[in-house]
Amino acid sequence: MxxxxxxxxxxxxxxxxxxxxxxxxxxxxxxxxxxxxxxxxxxxxxxxxxxxxxxxxxxxxxxxxxxxxxxxxxxxxxxxxxxxxxxxxxxxxxxxxxxxxxxxxxxxxxxxxxxxxxxxxxxxxxxxxGQGGWGGDPGPRSAGAEVEGPERTAEVATDPGQATLYRLTGDRHLIHIDPEAAKAAGFPGPILHGLATLGVAARKVAALVGAQPWELTTLSARFSGPVTPGDRLALTTRGDAARCTFAAAVGGTAVLSAGEAAFG
CATH class of the missing domain: 3.10.129.10 (Hotdog Thioesterase)
Structure with a gap:
Protein backbone atom coordinates (compact mmCIF):
# COMPACT_ATOMS: atom_id res chain seq x y z
CA MET A 1 0.00 0.00 0.00
CA GLY A 130 13.41 8.86 -1.05
CA GLN A 131 9.69 8.12 -0.77
CA GLY A 132 8.24 11.01 -2.77
CA GLY A 133 7.68 11.32 -6.49
CA TRP A 134 4.30 9.63 -6.87
CA GLY A 135 2.63 12.81 -8.14
CA GLY A 136 0.77 13.62 -4.95
CA ASP A 137 -0.08 16.93 -3.32
CA PRO A 138 3.10 18.68 -2.14
CA GLY A 139 1.21 20.22 0.74
CA PRO A 140 0.72 23.80 1.84
CA ARG A 141 3.59 26.21 1.40
CA SER A 142 5.05 27.59 4.58
CA ALA A 143 4.97 31.37 4.13
CA GLY A 144 6.67 32.04 7.44
CA ALA A 145 5.01 33.86 10.25
CA GLU A 146 5.49 37.61 10.57
CA VAL A 147 5.05 39.22 13.95
CA GLU A 148 5.91 42.63 15.26
CA GLY A 149 7.88 43.42 18.37
CA PRO A 150 11.45 43.42 19.60
CA GLU A 151 13.69 40.43 19.12
CA ARG A 152 14.75 38.77 22.35
CA THR A 153 17.62 36.33 22.70
CA ALA A 154 18.86 33.90 25.31
CA GLU A 155 21.40 31.14 25.60
CA VAL A 156 20.14 27.90 27.09
CA ALA A 157 22.50 25.15 28.24
CA THR A 158 21.53 21.53 27.78
CA ASP A 159 22.94 18.94 30.15
CA PRO A 160 25.34 16.18 29.06
CA GLY A 161 23.01 13.64 30.68
CA GLN A 162 19.77 15.15 29.38
CA ALA A 163 19.04 12.51 26.72
CA THR A 164 19.57 9.77 29.32
CA LEU A 165 16.96 11.43 31.52
CA TYR A 166 14.51 12.36 28.75
CA ARG A 167 14.35 8.81 27.37
CA LEU A 168 12.66 7.81 30.65
CA THR A 169 9.61 9.79 29.48
CA GLY A 170 9.00 7.14 26.83
CA ASP A 171 11.25 7.51 23.76
CA ARG A 172 13.82 4.72 24.11
CA HIS A 173 15.32 5.00 20.61
CA LEU A 174 18.91 3.77 20.75
CA ILE A 175 20.45 6.82 19.03
CA HIS A 176 19.80 8.79 22.22
CA ILE A 177 21.82 6.47 24.49
CA ASP A 178 23.97 4.00 22.51
CA PRO A 179 27.13 5.48 20.88
CA GLU A 180 27.33 2.67 18.34
CA ALA A 181 23.68 3.06 17.28
CA ALA A 182 24.17 6.82 16.97
CA LYS A 183 27.29 6.37 14.81
CA ALA A 184 25.48 3.85 12.61
CA ALA A 185 22.81 6.52 12.04
CA GLY A 186 25.45 9.03 10.98
CA PHE A 187 25.92 10.97 14.22
CA PRO A 188 29.19 11.36 16.12
CA GLY A 189 27.48 10.22 19.32
CA PRO A 190 24.09 10.08 21.05
CA ILE A 191 21.82 13.01 20.25
CA LEU A 192 19.14 14.76 22.26
CA HIS A 193 15.53 13.96 21.41
CA GLY A 194 13.96 16.58 19.17
CA LEU A 195 10.97 16.77 21.49
CA ALA A 196 13.33 17.42 24.40
CA THR A 197 14.91 20.33 22.53
CA LEU A 198 11.42 21.64 21.74
CA GLY A 199 10.36 21.32 25.37
CA VAL A 200 13.44 23.24 26.51
CA ALA A 201 12.78 25.96 23.94
CA ALA A 202 9.09 26.28 24.84
CA ARG A 203 9.92 26.89 28.51
CA LYS A 204 12.49 29.56 27.67
CA VAL A 205 10.29 31.26 25.07
CA ALA A 206 7.60 31.63 27.74
CA ALA A 207 10.07 33.44 29.99
CA LEU A 208 11.27 35.70 27.17
CA VAL A 209 7.74 36.88 26.32
CA GLY A 210 6.63 37.28 29.92
CA ALA A 211 4.40 34.21 30.16
CA GLN A 212 4.33 31.14 32.37
CA PRO A 213 5.28 27.87 30.60
CA TRP A 214 2.04 26.18 31.66
CA GLU A 215 0.07 28.90 29.84
CA LEU A 216 1.12 27.52 26.43
CA THR A 217 -1.83 27.13 24.05
CA THR A 218 -0.19 26.43 20.66
CA LEU A 219 3.27 25.35 19.59
CA SER A 220 4.93 24.36 16.33
CA ALA A 221 8.48 24.03 15.03
CA ARG A 222 10.60 22.25 12.45
CA PHE A 223 13.53 20.09 13.54
CA SER A 224 16.42 21.41 11.45
CA GLY A 225 19.46 19.76 12.96
CA PRO A 226 20.65 17.49 15.78
CA VAL A 227 21.59 18.62 19.28
CA THR A 228 24.29 16.86 21.25
CA PRO A 229 23.58 16.72 25.00
CA GLY A 230 25.65 19.49 26.55
CA ASP A 231 25.25 21.86 23.58
CA ARG A 232 24.22 25.45 24.25
CA LEU A 233 21.14 26.64 22.38
CA ALA A 234 21.11 30.18 21.02
CA LEU A 235 17.40 31.03 21.17
CA THR A 236 15.74 33.98 19.46
CA THR A 237 12.11 35.03 19.65
CA ARG A 238 10.00 37.90 18.37
CA GLY A 239 6.50 38.92 19.38
CA ASP A 240 4.55 38.67 22.61
CA ALA A 241 2.70 36.09 24.66
CA ALA A 242 -0.34 36.25 22.38
CA ARG A 243 1.77 35.22 19.37
CA CYS A 244 5.49 34.85 18.88
CA THR A 245 8.00 33.21 16.58
CA PHE A 246 11.21 31.52 17.63
CA ALA A 247 14.26 29.63 16.41
CA ALA A 248 17.24 27.92 18.00
CA ALA A 249 20.77 27.28 16.80
CA VAL A 250 23.92 25.58 18.00
CA GLY A 251 27.18 27.13 16.90
CA GLY A 252 25.41 29.06 14.17
CA THR A 253 23.62 25.97 12.79
CA ALA A 254 19.83 25.90 13.05
CA VAL A 255 18.36 23.12 15.16
CA LEU A 256 14.80 24.49 15.48
CA SER A 257 13.26 26.68 12.79
CA ALA A 258 9.88 28.14 11.83
CA GLY A 259 8.87 28.06 15.47
CA GLU A 260 5.58 29.61 16.59
CA ALA A 261 3.97 29.71 20.02
CA ALA A 262 1.15 31.36 21.88
CA PHE A 263 0.38 31.65 25.58
CA GLY A 264 -2.80 32.69 27.30
Whole structure:
Protein backbone atom coordinates (compact mmCIF):
# COMPACT_ATOMS: atom_id res chain seq x y z
CA MET A 1 0.00 0.00 0.00
CA UNK A 2 1.34 3.43 -0.96
CA UNK A 3 1.55 6.38 1.38
CA UNK A 4 -1.44 8.10 -0.19
CA UNK A 5 -3.57 5.03 0.49
CA UNK A 6 -2.53 5.10 4.16
CA UNK A 7 -4.20 8.47 4.71
CA UNK A 8 -7.21 8.07 6.97
CA UNK A 9 -5.87 4.95 8.66
CA UNK A 10 -7.29 4.65 12.17
CA UNK A 11 -4.47 3.81 14.57
CA UNK A 12 -6.83 3.02 17.43
CA UNK A 13 -6.83 4.50 20.88
CA UNK A 14 -4.92 4.03 24.10
CA UNK A 15 -5.56 5.08 27.64
CA UNK A 16 -2.34 6.67 28.86
CA UNK A 17 -2.04 6.82 32.64
CA UNK A 18 0.50 8.85 34.59
CA UNK A 19 1.24 10.05 38.11
CA UNK A 20 2.51 13.35 39.46
CA UNK A 21 6.04 11.94 39.48
CA UNK A 22 5.85 11.37 35.71
CA UNK A 23 4.91 15.00 35.07
CA UNK A 24 7.73 16.12 37.38
CA UNK A 25 10.21 13.79 35.66
CA UNK A 26 9.22 15.31 32.32
CA UNK A 27 9.74 18.85 33.63
CA UNK A 28 13.20 17.92 34.90
CA UNK A 29 14.00 16.27 31.55
CA UNK A 30 13.31 19.52 29.70
CA UNK A 31 15.49 21.54 32.05
CA UNK A 32 13.29 22.64 34.94
CA UNK A 33 15.43 23.62 37.91
CA UNK A 34 15.09 22.56 41.53
CA UNK A 35 13.55 25.92 42.40
CA UNK A 36 10.93 25.86 39.60
CA UNK A 37 8.53 24.73 42.30
CA UNK A 38 5.27 24.81 40.29
CA UNK A 39 6.88 22.31 37.89
CA UNK A 40 8.77 20.05 40.31
CA UNK A 41 6.85 20.14 43.62
CA UNK A 42 3.59 18.23 43.84
CA UNK A 43 2.02 20.67 46.33
CA UNK A 44 1.09 23.22 43.65
CA UNK A 45 2.04 21.22 40.57
CA UNK A 46 1.44 22.67 37.12
CA UNK A 47 1.84 20.16 34.30
CA UNK A 48 3.80 21.45 31.32
CA UNK A 49 1.56 21.35 28.21
CA UNK A 50 4.44 19.85 26.19
CA UNK A 51 4.15 16.75 28.42
CA UNK A 52 1.37 15.88 25.98
CA UNK A 53 3.95 15.14 23.29
CA UNK A 54 5.44 12.02 24.92
CA UNK A 55 1.92 10.95 25.94
CA UNK A 56 0.86 10.91 22.29
CA UNK A 57 4.10 9.67 20.75
CA UNK A 58 2.82 6.10 20.50
CA UNK A 59 0.80 7.13 17.42
CA UNK A 60 4.01 7.54 15.39
CA UNK A 61 5.13 4.06 16.43
CA UNK A 62 1.70 2.70 15.54
CA UNK A 63 1.91 4.26 12.07
CA UNK A 64 5.25 2.55 11.53
CA UNK A 65 3.84 -0.76 12.76
CA UNK A 66 0.95 -0.36 10.30
CA UNK A 67 3.47 -0.25 7.45
CA UNK A 68 3.46 3.48 6.75
CA UNK A 69 7.24 3.79 7.16
CA UNK A 70 10.35 2.11 8.49
CA UNK A 71 11.67 3.85 11.62
CA UNK A 72 15.30 3.36 10.52
CA UNK A 73 14.58 5.28 7.29
CA UNK A 74 12.63 8.17 8.76
CA UNK A 75 13.17 11.39 10.67
CA UNK A 76 10.94 13.43 12.94
CA UNK A 77 10.59 16.47 10.70
CA UNK A 78 8.33 18.84 12.62
CA UNK A 79 5.83 19.01 15.45
CA UNK A 80 2.66 20.88 16.29
CA UNK A 81 0.64 21.00 19.50
CA UNK A 82 -2.79 22.48 20.20
CA UNK A 83 -3.79 22.64 23.86
CA UNK A 84 -7.53 22.23 24.53
CA UNK A 85 -7.41 22.08 28.33
CA UNK A 86 -4.73 21.82 31.03
CA UNK A 87 -3.48 18.31 31.66
CA UNK A 88 -4.47 17.02 35.10
CA UNK A 89 -1.76 16.52 37.70
CA UNK A 90 -2.38 12.79 37.50
CA UNK A 91 -4.86 10.56 35.76
CA UNK A 92 -5.71 8.68 32.58
CA UNK A 93 -5.99 10.27 29.16
CA UNK A 94 -7.61 8.52 26.21
CA UNK A 95 -5.56 9.27 23.11
CA UNK A 96 -6.80 8.45 19.60
CA UNK A 97 -4.45 8.15 16.64
CA UNK A 98 -4.80 8.46 12.87
CA UNK A 99 -2.76 9.10 9.75
CA UNK A 100 -3.98 12.50 8.64
CA UNK A 101 -2.00 13.34 5.48
CA UNK A 102 0.80 12.33 3.13
CA UNK A 103 2.65 15.02 1.20
CA UNK A 104 4.75 14.42 -1.90
CA UNK A 105 7.90 16.56 -1.73
CA UNK A 106 9.53 15.04 -4.81
CA UNK A 107 12.65 13.41 -3.43
CA UNK A 108 10.98 12.79 -0.10
CA UNK A 109 7.57 12.48 1.53
CA UNK A 110 6.06 13.77 4.74
CA UNK A 111 3.52 11.79 6.71
CA UNK A 112 1.36 13.60 9.28
CA UNK A 113 0.33 11.38 12.18
CA UNK A 114 -2.14 12.89 14.65
CA UNK A 115 -2.79 12.16 18.32
CA UNK A 116 -6.04 13.57 19.72
CA UNK A 117 -7.57 13.76 23.17
CA UNK A 118 -9.84 16.04 25.16
CA UNK A 119 -6.72 17.84 26.39
CA UNK A 120 -4.63 18.21 23.24
CA UNK A 121 -4.12 17.55 19.55
CA UNK A 122 -0.60 16.87 18.33
CA UNK A 123 0.73 16.26 14.83
CA UNK A 124 3.96 14.31 14.42
CA UNK A 125 5.28 15.03 10.91
CA UNK A 126 7.56 12.23 9.75
CA UNK A 127 10.10 13.00 7.01
CA UNK A 128 10.68 10.06 4.66
CA UNK A 129 13.71 10.47 2.36
CA GLY A 130 13.41 8.86 -1.05
CA GLN A 131 9.69 8.12 -0.77
CA GLY A 132 8.24 11.01 -2.77
CA GLY A 133 7.68 11.32 -6.49
CA TRP A 134 4.30 9.63 -6.87
CA GLY A 135 2.63 12.81 -8.14
CA GLY A 136 0.77 13.62 -4.95
CA ASP A 137 -0.08 16.93 -3.32
CA PRO A 138 3.10 18.68 -2.14
CA GLY A 139 1.21 20.22 0.74
CA PRO A 140 0.72 23.80 1.84
CA ARG A 141 3.59 26.21 1.40
CA SER A 142 5.05 27.59 4.58
CA ALA A 143 4.97 31.37 4.13
CA GLY A 144 6.67 32.04 7.44
CA ALA A 145 5.01 33.86 10.25
CA GLU A 146 5.49 37.61 10.57
CA VAL A 147 5.05 39.22 13.95
CA GLU A 148 5.91 42.63 15.26
CA GLY A 149 7.88 43.42 18.37
CA PRO A 150 11.45 43.42 19.60
CA GLU A 151 13.69 40.43 19.12
CA ARG A 152 14.75 38.77 22.35
CA THR A 153 17.62 36.33 22.70
CA ALA A 154 18.86 33.90 25.31
CA GLU A 155 21.40 31.14 25.60
CA VAL A 156 20.14 27.90 27.09
CA ALA A 157 22.50 25.15 28.24
CA THR A 158 21.53 21.53 27.78
CA ASP A 159 22.94 18.94 30.15
CA PRO A 160 25.34 16.18 29.06
CA GLY A 161 23.01 13.64 30.68
CA GLN A 162 19.77 15.15 29.38
CA ALA A 163 19.04 12.51 26.72
CA THR A 164 19.57 9.77 29.32
CA LEU A 165 16.96 11.43 31.52
CA TYR A 166 14.51 12.36 28.75
CA ARG A 167 14.35 8.81 27.37
CA LEU A 168 12.66 7.81 30.65
CA THR A 169 9.61 9.79 29.48
CA GLY A 170 9.00 7.14 26.83
CA ASP A 171 11.25 7.51 23.76
CA ARG A 172 13.82 4.72 24.11
CA HIS A 173 15.32 5.00 20.61
CA LEU A 174 18.91 3.77 20.75
CA ILE A 175 20.45 6.82 19.03
CA HIS A 176 19.80 8.79 22.22
CA ILE A 177 21.82 6.47 24.49
CA ASP A 178 23.97 4.00 22.51
CA PRO A 179 27.13 5.48 20.88
CA GLU A 180 27.33 2.67 18.34
CA ALA A 181 23.68 3.06 17.28
CA ALA A 182 24.17 6.82 16.97
CA LYS A 183 27.29 6.37 14.81
CA ALA A 184 25.48 3.85 12.61
CA ALA A 185 22.81 6.52 12.04
CA GLY A 186 25.45 9.03 10.98
CA PHE A 187 25.92 10.97 14.22
CA PRO A 188 29.19 11.36 16.12
CA GLY A 189 27.48 10.22 19.32
CA PRO A 190 24.09 10.08 21.05
CA ILE A 191 21.82 13.01 20.25
CA LEU A 192 19.14 14.76 22.26
CA HIS A 193 15.53 13.96 21.41
CA GLY A 194 13.96 16.58 19.17
CA LEU A 195 10.97 16.77 21.49
CA ALA A 196 13.33 17.42 24.40
CA THR A 197 14.91 20.33 22.53
CA LEU A 198 11.42 21.64 21.74
CA GLY A 199 10.36 21.32 25.37
CA VAL A 200 13.44 23.24 26.51
CA ALA A 201 12.78 25.96 23.94
CA ALA A 202 9.09 26.28 24.84
CA ARG A 203 9.92 26.89 28.51
CA LYS A 204 12.49 29.56 27.67
CA VAL A 205 10.29 31.26 25.07
CA ALA A 206 7.60 31.63 27.74
CA ALA A 207 10.07 33.44 29.99
CA LEU A 208 11.27 35.70 27.17
CA VAL A 209 7.74 36.88 26.32
CA GLY A 210 6.63 37.28 29.92
CA ALA A 211 4.40 34.21 30.16
CA GLN A 212 4.33 31.14 32.37
CA PRO A 213 5.28 27.87 30.60
CA TRP A 214 2.04 26.18 31.66
CA GLU A 215 0.07 28.90 29.84
CA LEU A 216 1.12 27.52 26.43
CA THR A 217 -1.83 27.13 24.05
CA THR A 218 -0.19 26.43 20.66
CA LEU A 219 3.27 25.35 19.59
CA SER A 220 4.93 24.36 16.33
CA ALA A 221 8.48 24.03 15.03
CA ARG A 222 10.60 22.25 12.45
CA PHE A 223 13.53 20.09 13.54
CA SER A 224 16.42 21.41 11.45
CA GLY A 225 19.46 19.76 12.96
CA PRO A 226 20.65 17.49 15.78
CA VAL A 227 21.59 18.62 19.28
CA THR A 228 24.29 16.86 21.25
CA PRO A 229 23.58 16.72 25.00
CA GLY A 230 25.65 19.49 26.55
CA ASP A 231 25.25 21.86 23.58
CA ARG A 232 24.22 25.45 24.25
CA LEU A 233 21.14 26.64 22.38
CA ALA A 234 21.11 30.18 21.02
CA LEU A 235 17.40 31.03 21.17
CA THR A 236 15.74 33.98 19.46
CA THR A 237 12.11 35.03 19.65
CA ARG A 238 10.00 37.90 18.37
CA GLY A 239 6.50 38.92 19.38
CA ASP A 240 4.55 38.67 22.61
CA ALA A 241 2.70 36.09 24.66
CA ALA A 242 -0.34 36.25 22.38
CA ARG A 243 1.77 35.22 19.37
CA CYS A 244 5.49 34.85 18.88
CA THR A 245 8.00 33.21 16.58
CA PHE A 246 11.21 31.52 17.63
CA ALA A 247 14.26 29.63 16.41
CA ALA A 248 17.24 27.92 18.00
CA ALA A 249 20.77 27.28 16.80
CA VAL A 250 23.92 25.58 18.00
CA GLY A 251 27.18 27.13 16.90
CA GLY A 252 25.41 29.06 14.17
CA THR A 253 23.62 25.97 12.79
CA ALA A 254 19.83 25.90 13.05
CA VAL A 255 18.36 23.12 15.16
CA LEU A 256 14.80 24.49 15.48
CA SER A 257 13.26 26.68 12.79
CA ALA A 258 9.88 28.14 11.83
CA GLY A 259 8.87 28.06 15.47
CA GLU A 260 5.58 29.61 16.59
CA ALA A 261 3.97 29.71 20.02
CA ALA A 262 1.15 31.36 21.88
CA PHE A 263 0.38 31.65 25.58
CA GLY A 264 -2.80 32.69 27.30
Missing amino acids: GLAEMVGTDLGSRTVAYEERDAILYALAVGAAHDDLPLVFERDLRVLPTFALPLGLWVADAAGAAGAFTPERSLHGSQTLQVHAPLPRRGSVEVRGRIAAAWDKGRAAILDVVAESEYFSATYSIFLP
